[in-house]
Each structure stands twice: as structure tokens, then as C-alpha cells.
Amino acid sequence: MLDIDKELKRGIITENPILILALGLCPSLAVSTSAHNGLGMGIAVMMVLAITNVIISIAQGWIPSKVRIPCYIVIIATFVTILQMFMKVYTPTLDRQLGIFIPLIAVNCIIMARAEAYASKNNPLRSFVDGIVMGLGFTLALVLLSVLREFLGNNKIFDLLVIPGFQPMTVFILAPGGFFIIAFVMALVNIIKSKKETKAKT
Amino acid sequence: MTDFVTIVQISIGAVLIQNFVLARFLGLCPFLGVSKKLSSATGMGMAVLFVMTIASMCIWWVDHAILIAMNEEFLRTIVFILIIASLVQLMELVMQKFTPALYESLGIYLPLAATNCAILGVVIINTGANPFTGNEFTFIEATVNGAAAGVGFLLALVLMAGLRERLELADIPKSMEGFPIAFITAGLMALAFLGFSGLSFFPGGH
Numbered sequence: 001m002l003d004i005d006k007e008l009k010r011g012i013i014t015e016n017p018i019l020i021l022a023l024g025l026c027p028s029l030a031v032s033t034s035a036h037n038g039l040g041m042g043i044a045v046m047m048v049l050a051i052t053n054v055i056i057s058i059a060q061g062w063i064p065s066k067v068r069i070p071c072y073i074v075i076i077a078t079f080v081t082i083l084q085m086f087m088k089v090y091t092p093t094l095d096r097q098l099g100i101f102i103p104l105i106a107v108n109c110i111i112m113a114r115a116e117a118y119a120s121k122n123n124p125l126r127s128f129v130d131g132i133v134m135g136l137g138f139t140l141a142l143v144l145l146s147v148l149r150e151f152l153g154n155n156k157i158f159d160l161l162v163i164p165g166f167q168p169m170t171v172f173i174l175a176p177g178g179f180f181i182i183a184f185v186m187a188l189v190n191i192i193k194s195k196k197e198t199k200a201k202t
Numbered sequence: 203m204t205d206f207v208t209i210v211q212i213s214i215g216a217v218l219i220q221n222f223v224l225a226r227f228l229g230l231c232p233f234l235g236v237s238k239k240l241s242s243a244t245g246m247g248m249a250v251l252f253v254m255t256i257a258s259m260c261i262w263w264v265d266h267a268i269l270i271a272m273n274e275e276f277l278r279t280i281v282f283i284l285i286i287a288s289l290v291q292l293m294e295l296v297m298q299k300f301t302p303a304l305y306e307s308l309g310i311y312l313p314l315a316a317t318n319c320a321i322l323g324v325v326i327i328n329t330g331a332n333p334f335t336g337n338e339f340t341f342i343e344a345t346v347n348g349a350a351a352g353v354g355f356l357l358a359l360v361l362m363a364g365l366r367e368r369l370e371l372a373d374i375p376k377s378m379e380g381f382p383i384a385f386i387t388a389g390l391m392a393l394a395f396l397g398f399s400g401l402s403f404f405p406g407g408h
Contacts (some may be wrong), residue, residue, distance in 0.1 A: 023231075026228055026230045026280045026319050030226065030227035030228075038406055070284075070287060072278065073284075073287065074283075077283050078280060081276060081277070084276075085276060088254040100323055103278070103279040103326055104228075104319050104323060104326070106279050106280075106322070107283065107319045109231055111319070116361075154402060160341050171393075174396060175226075175227065176390070177225060178389075179311065179386070179392055182385050183378075183381075183382040183383070183384075183385035184384045186381050186382045186383040186385065187377045190377040191375075194376070
């Protein structure tokens with residue numbers, strides 16, 4: 001049946017949405033300026049991903065395959081709208097910080113990719129687990145990026161001072177820093193991957 | 203006269219200072235996916251420019267005539283996505299019929315433009331306040347903003363494709379191949395575009 005360990009490993013490591021599959025890059029670079037924003041965005045995406053996966057998996061029998069993409073888009077956009085209304089009421093500060101990137105979850109490639117590649121072929125329970133582990137992988141990668149950026153650019157992690165006297169480099173909070181950080185994290189992932197492959201061969 | 207100044211401000215703002223790809227991080231998927239060859243980058247950039255301009259115009263009307271008039275602003279995300287998707291389909295049909303040459307060159311990139319977050323991004327920005335005047339976007343301002351954002355996207359995409367064609371021949375470390383080196387290139391470009399943030403002429407903004 002469901003092997004939770006294996007699923008978790010798949011979502012977080014072997015098929016990590018940001019670092020391995022390179023999906024959903026726009027929000028991951030735009031909101032990773034502070035760890036709070038990264039965590040908030042990650043959880044928001046995880047919730048939408050899990051719910052839409054379940055709904056699409058239940059509805060797969062009724063959706064004609066020719067119009068499935070528009071149907072998925074409407075389902076996803078509906079839940080994004082609900083999420084947006086919830087966030088406006090319960091987390092207004094986060095809502096203001098993330099700005100247009102909350103409605104843009106609707107066109108995030110990860111959600112569409114999981115709907116098309118997984119939820120439309122598997123049962124609701126499996127799809128729900130897939131949504132959660134993929135969302136978890138997205139959240140962890142996003143938190144990693146934003147912790148690095150917040151530390152280098154602001155000398156803070158979750159708004160707490162890290163090293164007193166360290167002069168932060170503001171460029172890491174700005175757009176170029178986002179590109180540099182993700183480049184180096186992805187290069188690091190490549191090194192780890194190739195090391196593992198050579199180990200497996202010998 | 204003030205209208206003209208606002209239009210210049212919006213255009214330079216969206217093309218250079220707040221470039222959609224390099225400063226706002228919108229539309230990164232096509233930016234990395236289609237920037238391997240100069241010819242396909244130009245095609246994609248033109249398709250996005252085209253869709254963005256027309257989508258900004260249509261959505262401004264729908265937003266003001268239907269959504270705001272009926273107090274249904276919460277439906278914006280769904281309605282905008284549906285309009286963009288159907289607009290792309292419609293444009294495909296019209297172009298196929300009347301301008302087959304243009305359709306041949308842009309054809310395959312048009313459906314990709316429908317799921318581009320830069321397009322949804324610009325129409326959502328158009329529903330907010332204009333940073334230069336502090337008021338809502340007028341129809342002309344929204345159109346100009348859409349077109350300028352498209353030009354900015356085209357510029358970034360073409361520059362990136364030119365750089366990546368050269369990079370093909372460069373000797374780079376194995377772990378940096380593919381996405382990492384593309385991100386480093388984009389980062390350096392973003393650093394260069396950061397220089398434009400010194401270009402400030404915001405008399406209306408203060």
C-alpha cells in the first residue's frame with residue numbers, strides 16, 4: 001500500500017519540485033526574500049496542491065480528456081480564490097507581503113504538473129499524499145532559499161539576528177541575489193547527485 | 203501633456219526599471235525554457251508581447267464593465283485566467299485565417315503564452331493603483347503597461363538567448379551545466395538592470 005517514507009523521499013529529495021524538476025520558479029525566487037514569506041508561500045501552495053489533487057482525482061471520470069486542461073485551471077483557480085480570501089482575513093500581513101504572487105499560484109506550474117501527471121491517474125488518497133509530499137518538498141526548498149537570502153542579505157533568520165557585527169549584503173535580498181542563490185543551490189544538488197551516481201556504479 | 207509623461211514613465215518603468223523577468227521574477231519558465239535559440243526566443247517574446255497587449259485591453263474592459271460594476275472583484279483570478287486562455291485560442295484561429303505567415307512564426311508559442319504567469323501578473327497589476335499617479339489605471343495606461351511589460355519580456359528573452367548561444371561553446375564546470383549557469387547569467391543581467399533603478403523620475407508619485 002502506501003509507503004510514507006518512500007513518498008516523503010520522493011517529494012523532498014528525488015523529485016523535489018524546485019531543485020530537481022525546476023517547476024514553480026517564479027514564486028520561489030520572488031517571495032524568498034525572508035524566511036517568513038518563504039514558509040507562508042510554501043504552506044499556501046501545499047494546501048492548494050493537496051486539495052486540487054484530491055478534487056481532480058475524484059473528478060477524473062467525468063472530465064472529458066479533450067477539455068481537461070481548462071477544467072483543471074478552473075478548479076485550481078477556484079481554490080486559489082478561496083485561499084486568497086482566507087489569507088486576507090486571517091493573515092493580512094502575509095497577504096500584503098506576498099501581493100500578486102497569491103493569485104499567481106493559480107498558474108504555478110507545479111500544481112498543473114501534478115494534476116496532469118499524477119492526480120488524473122491515481123486514486124484520491126494517493127493524490128492527497130502526493131500533494132502533501134510535493135508541497136512539503138516545495139516548502140522546504142523555498143525555506144532553504146529564503147533562509148540563505150535572508151541571512152546573507154539581512155543577517156537575520158526568521159527576523160532573529162544571527163551574527164552580531166556581520167555586515168549583510170543587500171544585493172541578496174534584491175533580484176540578482178535570488179538568481180545567484182538558486183544557481184549555487186542547484187549546482188550543489190548536481191554535485192551531490194553525480195557523487196551518488198558514481199558511488200552507485202562502483 | 204501629463205498623460206504623455208505618465209505613458210513615458212509607465213513604459214520605461216515596465217521595460218527597464220521594473221523589468222518583468224529580471225526585477226519582478228515573472229515568466230521565468232519560458233525565460234529559461236525557450237531561451238536556448240535566438241529565433242525561438244524572438245518568436246516567444248513576440249507572442250507574449252502580442253497576448254499581453256490584447257489581454258490588458260480586454261481585461262480592463264471586463265474588469266470595469268462587469269466585475270467592478272457588479273461588485274464581484276473576488277472572481278478576478280478565475281475570470282482573468284479564462285479570458286487569457288480563450289483569447290489565446292481565438293487569436294490562434296484569427297491569425298491562422300488572416301495572417302498565415304505570422305501564424306507560422308508565432309503559432310507554437312501562443313499556447314505556451316496562455317499559461318505564462320507574466321501575463322496574469324500584468325493584468326493583476328493593472329487592477330491595482332498606478333505607482334506613478336497613485337490613481338487607478340486608465341484604459342490607455344493599462345494598455346501601455348501591458349505592451350511595455352511585453353517589450354521588457356522580449357528584451358530580456360532575446361538578450362538571454364544571445365548570451366546562452368555563446369555559452370554553448372564555453373567551458374563550464376560540470377555541476378554548473380544547464381539551469382545553474384542559466385541562473386548565474388540571469389543574475390548578472392539582473393545586476394545590470396538594477397542600475398536602471400537609479401533612473402527615477404517620479405514627480406507624480408510623491
